[in-house]
Amino acid sequence: MATKEAIEDLFSWDGTLSSSDFYLAACAFAKKWKIYNPTVPQWLWLPCSKNDWVSSHMVDGYLSMENMFFLSSSEEEHVEGSKTRKEPESSEKEEPFDHATLVQNDFHEVHHYDFHIVYSASYRVPVLYFRAYHNDGQPLMFHEIEKDLPAQSAKILLESKWTFITQEEHPYLNRPWYKLHPCGTK
Amino acid sequence: MTEAKKYVWDGAIPLQIHLHESEVTTLPPPPPALILAPRIGYLPLLVSYIKPHFSSTLPPGVDTIWFEYKGLPLKWYIPTGVLFDLLCAEPERPWNLTVHFRGYPSNILLPCEGEDSVKWSFINSLKEAAYLINGNCKNVMNMSQPDQVELWRSIVNGNLEAYLQVSSKLKLETIEDEYTAKVNSSSMKSRQTTGETDVAGQVKAGRIPVRLYVWTVSEDFDDLDDAPQIDNWDKVSYINRPVEFHKAEGKCFSLNDAVKGLLPEFFPRSSVINEESLRAESQDQQEIPSEDKSSNRSAENGKENSCDHVASCDLSESAEIKLVRIQGIEPKLEIPFTWVVNNLMNPEYFLHICLCVKVPRGSTL
Numbered sequence: 001m002a003t004k005e006a007i008e009d010l011f012s013w014d015g016t017l018s019s020s021d022f023y024l025a026a027c028a029f030a031k032k033w034k035i036y037n038p039t040v041p042q043w044l045w046l047p048c049s050k051n052d053w054v055s056s057h058m059v060d061g062y063l064s065m066e067n068m069f070f071l072s073s074s075e076e077e078h079v080e081g082s083k084t085r086k087e088p089e090s091s092e093k094e095e096p097f098d099h100a101t102l103v104q105n106d107f108h109e110v111h112h113y114d115f116h117i118v119y120s121a122s123y124r125v126p127v128l129y130f131r132a133y134h135n136d137g138q139p140l141m142f143h144e145i146e147k148d149l150p151a152q153s154a155k156i157l158l159e160s161k162w163t164f165i166t167q168e169e170h171p172y173l174n175r176p177w178y179k180l181h182p183c184g185t186k
Numbered sequence: 187m188t189e190a191k192k193y194v195w196d197g198a199i200p201l202q203i204h205l206h207e208s209e210v211t212t213l214p215p216p217p218p219a220l221i222l223a224p225r226i227g228y229l230p231l232l233v234s235y236i237k238p239h240f241s242s243t244l245p246p247g248v249d250t251i252w253f254e255y256k257g258l259p260l261k262w263y264i265p266t267g268v269l270f271d272l273l274c275a276e277p278e279r280p281w282n283l284t285v286h287f288r289g290y291p292s293n294i295l296l297p298c299e300g301e302d303s304v305k306w307s308f309i310n311s312l313k314e315a316a317y318l319i320n321g322n323c324k325n326v327m328n329m330s331q332p333d334q335v336e337l338w339r340s341i342v343n344g345n346l347e348a349y350l351q352v353s354s355k356l357k358l359e360t361i362e363d364e365y366t367a368k369v370n371s372s373s374m375k376s377r378q379t380t381g382e383t384d385v386a387g388q389v390k391a392g393r394i395p396v397r398l399y400v401w402t403v404s405e406d407f408d409d410l411d412d413a414p415q416i417d418n419w420d421k422v423s424y425i426n427r428p429v430e431f432h433k434a435e436g437k438c439f440s441l442n443d444a445v446k447g448l449l450p451e452f453f454p455r456s457s458v459i460n461e462e463s464l465r466a467e468s469q470d471q472q473e474i475p476s477e478d479k480s481s482n483r484s485a486e487n488g489k490e491n492s493c494d495h496v497a498s499c500d501l502s503e504s505a506e507i508k509l510v511r512i513q514g515i516e517p518k519l520e521i522p523f524t525w526v527v528n529n530l531m532n533p534e535y536f537l538h539i540c541l542c543v544k545v546p547r548g549s550t551l
Contacts, residue, residue, distance in 0.1 A: 121426065121427045121428060122314045122317060122318055122395070122426065122428060123314070123317055162306035162309075162310070163306070163310065166310075167296050167297055168296065169261075169424075171426065174419055174420060174424070175293065176292065176293070176294075176296045176297070181310075183323075183327075
């Protein structure tokens with residue numbers, strides 16, 4: 001991506017960085033993103049608001065880009081056309097079926113993605129968290145997210161269901177978000 | 187195998203599990219299920235015992251099982267013993283929980299696909315711990331399939347011997363027990379570092395996997411019965427930060443040092459913030475490049491510093507550890523941290539600490 005220097009820095013290291021390095025790199029990345037991608041949603045540094053007293057002396061917060069649109073391809077939707085929700089995600093089970101959403105799936109439907117990049121104190125690397133939802137705010141089912149993934153990632157996902165993308169608790173928001181595991185980040 | 191470890195593995199919480207009234211379709215309602223839940227276990231692992239008890243009364247539908255205590259949905263990936271220590275300030279025995287088979291609160295709880303979800307949550311934690319301890323998770327990643335199965339069975343069955351046998355292959359060095367090392371002669375050191383490691387006496391500065399659950403109170407209480415109830419997960423600060431452990435000559439690194447080191451906001455000038463890390467920090471601050479971005483950054487810093495400053499003035503005077511609970515016991519804060527880790531950690535190599543801190547009014551969550 002844009003921050004070539006930062007990435008080179010990373011490789012001359014052992015691939016890990018401190019939380020203050022992360023903060024600096026995140027700001028640099030956001031700045032370059034703005035230069036090269038001025039028309040799409042921007043990355044913002046959100047200072048930690050987890051709670052006043054736990055925000056440490058270290059630079060605490062995360063990088064956030066919300067409401068990135070993704071136009072799902074109708075062709076792909078047709079391939080999987082006869083959708084009978086074969087992956088009953090427990091999360092959705094009790095919610096009323098949103099038929100409007102199903103109908104929309106046959107057209108170019110807009111998927112909204114929120115991305116957060118959070119520093120992991122354990123792995124000392126940035127970790128990507130995301131969530132995805134339809135126009136009406138209904139969260140995307142995981143099989144719908146799968147179709148938005150690049151082919152390579154979709155393949156890895158098949159091979160490693162539990163160690164690539166899973167739902168985890170967002171470290172700051174305390175709610176289930178999807179997480180790309182650090183080992184799967186390249 | 188230490189005696190304490192045995193106690194931890196044998197530890198169990200008597201549960202009295204009620205089916206939520208909205209899911210009772212028969213009269214009379216089914217009696218509650220009574221079950222001993224292992225401390226190191228996880229609630230979804232109890233499902234095979236609980237489900238037969240209630241299955242005849244459930245309304246039609248698909249089962250998505252979750253547990254609740256006084257209205258709070260319980261996070262299934264937190265070990266049962268930790269949930270009990272955290273949510274029952276005054277231990278309630280039996281612990282009255284409510285089970286639901288319908289209406290999974292997916293906005294609060296991670297989805298659970300039964301035992302597989304729990305197993306992988308465990309393995310991912312183990313991986314994280316291995317990374318903290320060894321700097322890589324190769325040994326966990328490269329575990330053979332039979333070993334992985336064996337390891338997981340040992341947790342499910344609470345079989346400590348089987349666990350020790352498999353987990354020793356992971357070569358996750360436990361830290362040398364400072365306390366015993368000091369008491370015993372130096373020739374004993376190699377034996378204290380447990381059989382599976384051969385790091386006789388050599389101790390490196392390490393990072394220790396810790397999961398800290400903090401809840402704050404502003405009112406003092408003498409009786410745990412009067413402690414305020416945790417009725418919302420947002421009231422618990424979950425801190426997943428390793429303890430940086432530097433062995434200083436002639437100084438014992440205590441549980442107190444470890445806990446306060448994890449919460450510098452509360453305990454800014456505690457002895458644990460050793461000069462080294464302070465120096466590193468001030469260097470950090472000086473190294474901020476003075477280019478365009480720095481104005482942003484120093485503004486940020488300024489804000490944080492001033493917040494910190496105010497906070498530390500307030501808090502340092504009155505922040506007070508009310509309760510530390512690990513594996514159901516309330517260890518003295520002076521106890522050597524190495525002992526706590528080596529004896530009281532959970533099988534995924536994380537030490538789970540429940541902590542109640544009293545802070546001045548206005549600083550609570």
